[in-house]
Amino acid sequence: xxxxxxxxxxxxxxALALVVTFFMFPIVxxxxxxxxxxxxxLRMPPSLLFTPTLSNxxxxxxxxxxxxxxxxxxxxxxxxxxxxxxxxxxVTIALLLGVxxxxxxxxxxxxxxxxxxxxxxxFRFAPPLLVLLPLTLYFQELGLADTYVGLIWVYQLICLxxxxxxxxxxxxxxxxxVEYAYRISGHSWWATFRDIALPLARPxxxxxxxxxxxxxxxxxxxxxxxxxxxxxxxxxxxxAFVTASGIQYGQIAAAIVLSIAPxxxxxxxxxxxxxxxxxxxAVKG
Amino acid sequence: xxDGRPQPALTLDRVNKIYRPKGKPPVRAVVELSLAMxxxxxxxxxxxxxxxxxxxxxxxxxxxxxxxxxxRLAGRDIHQLPPARRHVAMAFEGYSLYPPLTxxxxxxxxxxxxxxxxxxxxRRVQEVAHLLDIExxxxxxxxxxSGGQQQRASLGRALIREADLHLLDEPMxxxxxxxxxLLRGRIKHFIKERGLTVILVTHDQTEANALADRIAVMExxxxxxFAEPASLRQRPANLFTGTFIGEPPMNVLEADxxxxxxxxxxxxxxxxxxxxxxxxxxxxxxxxxxRRGRVVLGIRPHAVRLAPTxxxxxxxxxxxxxxxxxxxxxxxxxxxxxxxHRRVPMAPGDVIGVAFAPEDLHVFDIDSGAAIVHGRRAA
Numbered sequence: 001x002x003x004x005x006x007x008x009x010x011x012x013x014x015a016l017a018l019v020v021t022f023f024m025f026p027i028v029x030x031x032x033x034x035x036x037x038x039x040x041x042l043r044m045p046p047s048l049l050f051t052p053t054l055s056n057x058x059x060x061x062x063x064x065x066x067x068x069x070x071x072x073x074x075x076x077x078x079x080x081x082x083x084x085x086x087x088x089x090x091v092t093i094a095l096l097l098g099v100x101x102x103x104x105x106x107x108x109x110x111x112x113x114x115x116x117x118x119x120x121x122x123f124r125f126a127p128p129l130l131v132l133l134p135l136t137l138y139f140q141e142l143g144l145a146d147t148y149v150g151l152i153w154v155y156q157l158i159c160l161x162x163x164x165x166x167x168x169x170x171x172x173x174x175x176x177x178v179e180y181a182y183r184i185s186g187h188s189w190w191a192t193f194r195d196i197a198l199p200l201a202r203p204x205x206x207x208x209x210x211x212x213x214x215x216x217x218x219x220x221x222x223x224x225x226x227x228x229x230x231x232x233x234x235x236x237x238x239x240a241f242v243t244a245s246g247i248q249y250g251q252i253a254a255a256i257v258l259s260i261a262p263x264x265x266x267x268x269x270x271x272x273x274x275x276x277x278x279x280x281x282a283v284k285g
Numbered sequence: 286x287x288d289g290r291p292q293p294a295l296t297l298d299r300v301n302k303i304y305r306p307k308g309k310p311p312v313r314a315v316v317e318l319s320l321a322m323x324x325x326x327x328x329x330x331x332x333x334x335x336x337x338x339x340x341x342x343x344x345x346x347x348x349x350x351x352x353x354x355x356x357r358l359a360g361r362d363i364h365q366l367p368p369a370r371r372h373v374a375m376a377f378e379g380y381s382l383y384p385p386l387t388x389x390x391x392x393x394x395x396x397x398x399x400x401x402x403x404x405x406x407x408r409r410v411q412e413v414a415h416l417l418d419i420e421x422x423x424x425x426x427x428x429x430x431s432g433g434q435q436q437r438a439s440l441g442r443a444l445i446r447e448a449d450l451h452l453l454d455e456p457m458x459x460x461x462x463x464x465x466x467l468l469r470g471r472i473k474h475f476i477k478e479r480g481l482t483v484i485l486v487t488h489d490q491t492e493a494n495a496l497a498d499r500i501a502v503m504e505x506x507x508x509x510x511f512a513e514p515a516s517l518r519q520r521p522a523n524l525f526t527g528t529f530i531g532e533p534p535m536n537v538l539e540a541d542x543x544x545x546x547x548x549x550x551x552x553x554x555x556x557x558x559x560x561x562x563x564x565x566x567x568x569x570x571x572x573x574x575x576r577r578g579r580v581v582l583g584i585r586p587h588a589v590r591l592a593p594t595x596x597x598x599x600x601x602x603x604x605x606x607x608x609x610x611x612x613x614x615x616x617x618x619x620x621x622x623x624x625x626h627r628r629v630p631m632a633p634g635d636v637i638g639v640a641f642a643p644e645d646l647h648v649f650d651i652d653s654g655a656a657i658v659h660g661r662r663a664a
Contacts, residue, residue, distance in 0.1 A: 109307075177381035180348055181439070183368045184375050185395045185446065196383065 027260075033253035041249045056254035065251065072243060075229060076255055079237030083259065086223070086233055087216040089152045091209055094159035099205060102164045103193060106171035107179075120164055123157045128221045131157065136225055146228045154222050159212035166211070170204030171197060206273040214263045234259035292360060294324040294482045295345070295450055300354035300364075302340045302506075314340040316506040318354070322499070325480040327473070329487055329497035333529075337506035338486045342452050345484065347371050359449040371450075376443035378455040380435060382427035388438045389414075389423040395446045413441040416471050418464070432459045437468075444475065451476075453485045457492065469495045490530060502526050520664065524654035527583045527647055533611065536589065536621050538582045539651065542574045549574065551582060554618035557596050565643040569663040574648060577657060581649040586611070588645035589623035595638030603631045614639070 004012075033041055035052040059065040065072040104110075105117050135154065136145065144150030174197060182192045198205075220235040227236070238255050241248040267274065302315035315337040322328045330338035343349040345356060347368035356364040363371045374395070382391045389410055396406050414420045417437040422430045427438070440456045456472075457465045473496050476483055487493050493500045494514040502509040502517065502525075509529075510522040521527035528534045540551035540559070548560040549571060559582075563571065574580065598616035610625045616639060623639065631637060648658040656664035 175380045177377040177379055178383055180346070180368070181375070181377060181381045181442065182383070183348075184346055184371070184373060185442075186369045188367065188369055200384065 030253045030256050033249060034257045036250055036253075038246075038248065038250050041253075056250040057258075059251055060254055060258065065248065074240060074251070075232075075237055076234070076240075076258075078230065079232055079234045080258065082227075082231055082237075083217055083233035083235070084262075085148060086151055086155060087213050089148065090155035090159045090216045091213045093152060094156055094163050094212055095205070095209055097156075098160050098163035098208075099167055099198070099201075100193075102167035103171050103197060105164070106168045107176070117164065117168070120161045124161050128157075132221065132225050139226060145226055146231055148231065151223060151227055151231065154226060155216050155219065158215045158219060158222075162212045162215065163205075163208040166208035167201060167204050170201040174200050203273050206270060210266055210270050210274060213266065217259075217263050292324075293321040293357075294326070294359060295484075296321045296357040297341075297345075298355045298357070300341070300344060300356060301352045302337070302344060302349065303352045314506050315344070318503075318506075318508050320501060320508065320511060322482065322484070324482050325477075326499065327476060327483045327485060327497045329485045329493035329500045330503060331487060331490065331493045331500050332503035333488055336503040338503050339454065340506075341503070342375075342454055342484065342486050345371075345450070346373055346375050346452055372448050373450045373452060374443040374446040374448040375452040376436075376440040376454060376456045378436070378458055380427070380432075381439050382435055382442075384427055387424050387426055388419065388430065388434075391427065391438055392423075392441045392445055395442055399447075409445055410441075413445050413475075416444075416475055417441050417468065433461070433464070436460065440472075444472075444481075449482065451481050451483045453483060455487055456485070458487075458489075465492070472496065490532065502529060504529070520656070520659045521583075521647065522656055522664075524581060524583070524649040524656075527649065527656070531585055533586045533622050533624065535583045535585050535647070536619070538584075538617055538619055538621075539579070540582050541579050542577060544571075544575060551580075553582075557617040559596065559641065561643050566658065566661050567663065570658045570661060573657050573663050577650060579651050580657065581651050581654075582641075583647035583649060584641050584645055586622045586624040588641065589621065590640045590642065591623065591625065591629070591637055592640040593638045595640035597636050598639045600631045600633055600635045600637060602633065603629065612637075 032048070034056055035054070036050050037053055037055065040047075040050045060074060060076045063074050063077060065074050105113055131154075139145040139150050142150075144153065178200075179192050179196050182196050183189060187195070217233070218235060219233070223231070223233050224236045227233075234255065238252055238259070241252045241255065297318050297320045300315060300318045301313070304312040304314055306312065318337075318341060320328075330341060332338045340349060344351050344364070345358075347363070347366065351364045354364070355362055358371065358373070363373075382388070383394070386394065392410050392413065393406050396409065401409075410423070411420070414423055417440060419434055419437050419441065422434050422438075427435055430438075436456065436459045440453065443451055443453065457468060460468065469492065485493070485496055497514065499511060499513055500517055501511045504525050510517060510526045512520075512522075517526060517530050521530060524537070528537060538553055540553050543550045543552060544563075547562065549563055549566060550561075551559040553559065566574070596616070598614035598621055600612060600614045601620070602611075602613040604611045605628055608626070610627065610629045612623045612625065612629060612631060614621050614623070614637060621639065644660040646658065646660065647656065649656055658664055
């Protein structure tokens with residue numbers, strides 16, 4: 001690496017620029033759109049020059065969209081709130097259940113342990129629709145349809161396997177002798193889990209939690225089918241901008257910017273954990 | 286409760302460990318192991334890898350459940366207690382230090398629970414750090430020190446504790462030979478000074494001989510012999526211990542026993558015969574030999590004598606190791622190794638004469654491997 005020529009540096013720079021442009025362009029475009037009115041967005045040919053406006057954000061935050069066709073009520077802020085409730089709730093529960101389970105799977109070989117762990121992972125293989133149809137019927141019977149509890153429960157299909165498998169790898173990386181040494185000096189297995197295993201696996205737990213949060217936040221199909229308007233997260237709520245009188249591109253763009261902002265901020269903040277957590281066994285303390 | 290005799294510190298009574306891996310036949314790691322050791326004694330569990338010594342240690346520590354049998358420590362049945370309540374300290378072979386703490390804190394950790402004064406903790410840490418030659422890394426973190434230093438820190442963390450029993454699992458496996466030799470002496474002194482009761486697991490005979498009061502030799506999960514180091518060497522209970530203890534290993538030759546008017550004879554392969562006067566062996570030994578008919582002779586390389594009048598052997602290899610010669614020769618259809626503490630002028634192909642004094646002979650049963658005769662006496 002030290003002996004790379006100027007040409008190699010240039011080529012590398014160009015390649016990086018291309019990749020970054022390819023991935024960042026849609027996001028940049030959306031951000032630009034969110035500061036424009038529908039008229040400037042739709043003009044042909046499109047232009048990067050426009051007078052920025054905050055009207056899209058204003059409409060979203062106040063919940064009132066005034067257009068030629070009249071006044072449209074927007075539920076966006078409550079959608080955002082729902083997203084937060086659902087994601088935080090699901091990740092919290094998935095961490096509470098998944099981290100101890102991951103520890104058990106990592107440390108104890110019990111009858112059927114691999115089978116159970118694999119079954120949990122297999123939830124991620126099935127197309128969500130497969131689960132949704134029967135689930136809808138059951139949920140209606142049980143009164144869980146259109147409740148936060150019901151949705152958070154279903155979101156465990158997304159969060160739990162992710163947390164279980166990432167955190168398990170982390171626990172497996174901790175030398176069992178570190179824990180044995182602690183136990184034999186007079187501590188219970190619970191104290192060992194709390195004082196030794198949990199702190200050592202913290203980067204993994206953080207990464208898994210973050211990923212689970214992002215997946216939960218981005219989920220569309222579960223909430224679309226199982227929740228009515230007042231429980232819907234932003235992913236579903238954004239559909240409201242497709243109205244009879246046209247598609248409100250400006251507001252959609254602003255809604256997208258607002259809804260990816262929290263996950264983006266979290267991901268940037270915890271970038272180091274994410275990289276460490278996702279490379280599993282490759283990184284050791 | 287006591288009948289006047291000292292109570293053994295640790296008693297293993299018919300302890301078994303059977304692993305049942307999924308989809309594979311069960312593995313009997315430890316079989317009917319019974320063993321009692323005294324307070325203040327150092328016992329080495331010696332054996333090759335997979336012999337059951339580490340499983341035994343882990344059962345005593347409480348990391349593995351006992352399949353059958355019982356373990357008593359200091360008058361308490363401990364085999365069902367969690368590790369925390371067994372009052373046992375342990376030094377680990379591998380990486381067992383807590384990464385976020387410095388070496389000093391790792392060692393002091395075991396004392397923190399006891400609420401000792403800060404000065405006292407510091408003094409004791411200093412003491413074991415000095416003992417183990419790790420004073421210079423006390424403030425470093427485990428990830429920044431060598432494997433050998435980590436191992437010594439783990440050993441220090443165990444030795445600093447007060448416990449009914451100290452378990453040392455290959456405590457010096459990663460150290461340089463010179464350092465190992467130095468530390469063996471220091472550690473033994475430290476242990477004896479404090480009267481600690483210690484079980485040492487090792488595959489290194491030198492370490493076992495140097496540190497232990499008694500050695501338990503294990504193979505395939507079975508205790509082969511439990512005796513003092515000298516007695517293991519002089520009176521091995523069976524062929525396994527005989528060939529396992531000692532370096533280079535004991536030479537082994539199959540023989541038919543026969544008796545004539547003048548001699549007791551061992552007929553080896555290739556028509557080689559070793560003859561000894563009847564008086565060479567005690568009467569009981571003679572009788573035991575004749576009862577068997579066919580036996581295995583064992584002779585240690587150091588005990589093979591080079592004698593021009595001896596039975597002929599053809600030299601294959603002659604290695605000068607700087608302070609001793611190892612000569613390997615074909616003798617009676619087998620390879621015979623001899624050690625001479627001088628440089629011997631022999632080349633491959635030379636024919637030499639070898640002789641075995643009766644006091645150096647070990648004789649084993651050909652089927653069971655049990656010792657029949659050591660030297661001139663019946664085993």
